[in-house]
Amino acid sequence: xxxxxxxxxxxxxxxxxxxxxxxxxxxxxxxxxxxxxxxxxxxxxxxxxxxxxxxxxxxxxxxxxxxxxxxxxxxxxxxxxxxxxxxxxxxxxxxxxxxxxxxxxxxxxxxxxxxxxxxxxxxxxxxxxxxxxxxxxxxxxxxxxxxxxxxxxxxxxxxxxxxxxxxxxxxxxxxxxxxxxxxxxxxxxxxxxxxxxxxxxxxxxxxxxxxxxxxxxxxxxxxxxxxxxxxxxxxxxxxxxxxxxxxxxxxxxxxxxxxxxxxxxxxxxxxxxxxxxxxxxxxxxxxxxxxxxxxxxxxxxxxxxxxxxxxxxxxxxxxxxxxxxxxxxxxxxxxxxxxxxxxxxxxxxxxxxxxxxxxxxxxxxxxxxxxxxxxxxxxxxxxxxxxxxxxxxxxxxxxxxxxxxxxxxxxxxxxxxxxxxxxxxxxxxxxxxxxxxxxxxxxxxxxxxxxxxxxxxxxx
Amino acid sequence: xxxxxxxxxxxxxxxxxxxxxxxxxxxxxxxxxxxxxxxxxxxxxxxxxxxxxxxxxxxxxxxxxxxxxxxxxxxxxxxxxxxxxxxxxxxxxxxxxxxxxxxxxxxxxxxxxxxxxxxxxxxxxxxxxxxxxxxxxxxxxxxxxxxxxxxxxxxxxxxxxxxxxxxxxxxxxxxxxxxxxxxxxxxxxxxxxxxxxxxxxxxxxxxxxxxxxxxxxxxxxxxxxxxxxxxxxxxxxxxxxxxxxxxxxxxxxxxxxxxxxxxxxxxxxxxxxxxxxxxxxxxxxxxxxxxxxxxxxxxxxxxxxxxxxxxxxxxxxxxxxxxxxxxxxxxxxxxxxxxxxxxxxxxxxxxxxxxxxxxxxxxxxxxxxxxxxxxxxxxxxxxxxxxxxxxxxxxxxxxxxxxxxxxxxxxxxxxxxxxxxxxxxxxxxxxxxxxxxxxxxxxxxxxxxxxxxxxxxxxx
Numbered sequence: 001x002x003x004x005x006x007x008x009x010x011x012x013x014x015x016x017x018x019x020x021x022x023x024x025x026x027x028x029x030x031x032x033x034x035x036x037x038x039x040x041x042x043x044x045x046x047x048x049x050x051x052x053x054x055x056x057x058x059x060x061x062x063x064x065x066x067x068x069x070x071x072x073x074x075x076x077x078x079x080x081x082x083x084x085x086x087x088x089x090x091x092x093x094x095x096x097x098x099x100x101x102x103x104x105x106x107x108x109x110x111x112x113x114x115x116x117x118x119x120x121x122x123x124x125x126x127x128x129x130x131x132x133x134x135x136x137x138x139x140x141x142x143x144x145x146x147x148x149x150x151x152x153x154x155x156x157x158x159x160x161x162x163x164x165x166x167x168x169x170x171x172x173x174x175x176x177x178x179x180x181x182x183x184x185x186x187x188x189x190x191x192x193x194x195x196x197x198x199x200x201x202x203x204x205x206x207x208x209x210x211x212x213x214x215x216x217x218x219x220x221x222x223x224x225x226x227x228x229x230x231x232x233x234x235x236x237x238x239x240x241x242x243x244x245x246x247x248x249x250x251x252x253x254x255x256x257x258x259x260x261x262x263x264x265x266x267x268x269x270x271x272x273x274x275x276x277x278x279x280x281x282x283x284x285x286x287x288x289x290x291x292x293x294x295x296x297x298x299x300x301x302x303x304x305x306x307x308x309x310x311x312x313x314x315x316x317x318x319x320x321x322x323x324x325x326x327x328x329x330x331x332x333x334x335x336x337x338x339x340x341x342x343x344x345x346x347x348x349x350x351x352x353x354x355x356x357x358x359x360x361x362x363x364x365x366x367x368x369x370x371x372x373x374x375x376x377x378x379x380x381x382x383x384x385x386x387x388x389x390x391x392x393x394x395x396x397x398x399x400x401x402x403x404x405x406x407x408x409x410x411x412x413x414x415x416x417x418x419x420x421x422x423x424x425x426x427x428x429x430x431x432x433x434x435x436x437x438x439x440x441x442x443x444x445x446x447x448x449x450x451x452x453x454x455x456x457x458x459x460x
Numbered sequence: 461x462x463x464x465x466x467x468x469x470x471x472x473x474x475x476x477x478x479x480x481x482x483x484x485x486x487x488x489x490x491x492x493x494x495x496x497x498x499x500x501x502x503x504x505x506x507x508x509x510x511x512x513x514x515x516x517x518x519x520x521x522x523x524x525x526x527x528x529x530x531x532x533x534x535x536x537x538x539x540x541x542x543x544x545x546x547x548x549x550x551x552x553x554x555x556x557x558x559x560x561x562x563x564x565x566x567x568x569x570x571x572x573x574x575x576x577x578x579x580x581x582x583x584x585x586x587x588x589x590x591x592x593x594x595x596x597x598x599x600x601x602x603x604x605x606x607x608x609x610x611x612x613x614x615x616x617x618x619x620x621x622x623x624x625x626x627x628x629x630x631x632x633x634x635x636x637x638x639x640x641x642x643x644x645x646x647x648x649x650x651x652x653x654x655x656x657x658x659x660x661x662x663x664x665x666x667x668x669x670x671x672x673x674x675x676x677x678x679x680x681x682x683x684x685x686x687x688x689x690x691x692x693x694x695x696x697x698x699x700x701x702x703x704x705x706x707x708x709x710x711x712x713x714x715x716x717x718x719x720x721x722x723x724x725x726x727x728x729x730x731x732x733x734x735x736x737x738x739x740x741x742x743x744x745x746x747x748x749x750x751x752x753x754x755x756x757x758x759x760x761x762x763x764x765x766x767x768x769x770x771x772x773x774x775x776x777x778x779x780x781x782x783x784x785x786x787x788x789x790x791x792x793x794x795x796x797x798x799x800x801x802x803x804x805x806x807x808x809x810x811x812x813x814x815x816x817x818x819x820x821x822x823x824x825x826x827x828x829x830x831x832x833x834x835x836x837x838x839x840x841x842x843x844x845x846x847x848x849x850x851x852x853x854x855x856x857x858x859x860x861x862x863x864x865x866x867x868x869x870x871x872x873x874x875x876x877x878x879x880x881x882x883x884x885x886x887x888x889x890x891x892x893x894x895x896x897x898x899x900x901x902x903x904x905x906x907x908x909x910x911x912x913x914x915x916x917x918x919x920x
Contacts, residue, residue, distance in 0.1 A: 200679060204779070221757065223760055224757045225740075281783075282676070283686075284815075297679075304687045305771065306782075308770050313768070317766070321764055401682060
């Protein structure tokens, strides 16, 4: 029996198993779901054992356990390390769900005429993670696994993976591999397969502008003292020029753009601006002059105010000049930008543009490095071949706007590059009510993974 | 007996009577003090009767009563209408008071070596209002009242005088007078007597900038959509140029500056910038280029953001691009500026500078006209003479930064100009804990008022 025949034969069981996994509300941020989360980890472990791995174990952490499993068929062959997560986001607002978030339900949608599984975690990341469990099962059960495989499935991705870096540092030898394979991103569309090759980094800071010890009466002090809200607005406004280019000196120094070929592939890829706008209902698109929308979210860094507050914000009016104004500012970073360096550049610049009449505080929150997958490697070429075999088209190298900080940590700590082979769509509502994952996508993923293993083993 | 001899003889009783009035917690905004407020009105009425007025009555309103009294000695003589208020601000935060707010206590301060009466309402406005009651008593009891006098003492000034305009409209004939005299402002210092000749007007608006129907993820949308907080900051920043000059077209069209002589008097007046800065603890002074601090708060209009909010403002970080950002913006207005016209100019301009990617809403809250007392009149000259007689110095025409909207209504409805002869200091803590009123100021006021009556009657 071929791997594909095995997959076809067990389609229904695969889906039922995924549903069972999804029914467990493994919300990592909610302490009342701690036991559910542990139970979910144990279920993943059980599925790995049943897939035919040599071993599958739970590794306790200070938070939720990490599931590790491996099948070493020949130590001289290359090793693929699969990373995913079994924890999910909270489901609220509950009243916006059309079906219960932890009762998986199959419904058709315009993007998914074959049906999609609606549930929290359907695409992020239980469904995508389970693709690998089932693909590896199919390869093992049909004696066609062409190289070694390891699984590392964590339960804290949705809360920032606080215990994963200590884990990979401690178990560096156990985790030794030639490539890391992750399905926790998306693809463009059924007609436009893609592989994510860029993830933006992030730095996030709190800023505070103070002009006095105490709030002031706008009649007595208006016009003669610095109003920290006005000052903060001036300072924020000055951080971009009329072309939306960020004005922090040195900010763009380490930005490297993709090759002309990759950029052309991106430009040629179908990108439905109207659909992109419709999902949050934006009134119009704007961004740095000279770039497409898709490039603005993928290959360019950004600077956004995520929150601002100061003064009187209640009903009615109060003629106060507040002593202090605050903002939360984040920057998405790309290619070689280093979040620590950018944090320093921002802090120095932001303080330098403040007038003498105010005191400025800048407090960095957290950061993450951007990640770019090299595309001139056996790993990427194998992934591209597998995708082309399944979809009949060369995949577009896709630069995503979001961040998965752990991926740059894999490179830093383990020294291994990651292939980001996502099978969901951006419109699948991840982190939102009515999250779903297409059945077509689920089965297509289970078909692509063995192709990747075969192509990769053949190249090594 | 001269008026001054009468005043000297009854000094202690005047103070005890003021203390009795202050002990009544007539907090107009607090419904649990409704009866106290009514009792305070009845006490004021009683003092007016005892002063020797022909009549003194309580006029009920939809809120707290208005006390009206009059002494008409000769219908052919001019009439002075005295306006004041018997209601007070709430006393909280109570734990910041060194002595109980409604237990008047005399203590010495650097500005008041002769002692000051500490209590809520001591200067605003019970003490200042009572100056007139006692001055008129002294004139009547010594048969030296040189013209007619009317009193209108309201109980809702601290909540915006909602029932005073209906009252003055209804009783226009009863209130007929040649000048309105008000002591509810401040003077510069003992060495620099002053008369307030300008009060700023006000327009106050809520603005809302929206770029989408729903909040967005900064990874997926950052860099490609309008962030309403950034847009709001850009728009606010553009409302002033690098000289802090307001850029709204037509904004300054109706501004008239005081005469060169008045402006020189203001420049020559002692103004302690350090003391001004110390009270709220501001780090530095700034304002429109080419003007002194005192001019910036008095004769120039302002534009201040009183509150701003949008996006995530909690602890930690959330990578959101909010759909909406809000601000409260107010403008203090001067001389001939009309708040309705300025509100319209602001609204049109603010909408015109918005990019196409956002929708802007502007909601005006309330407004008030600025007021300028003409200084080339018998009323002002009489006031200046009275002050000069008592202090030995020409008073400085003082332009205050705050607003008393009812004063422009007196002009509009009754057609009468107002003389703003304040006897407190800006440092007396009005609306704050430990409000106080200097005994020296109290007695000086009782001495100045009869001088004004005499000088005014002589000129008419």
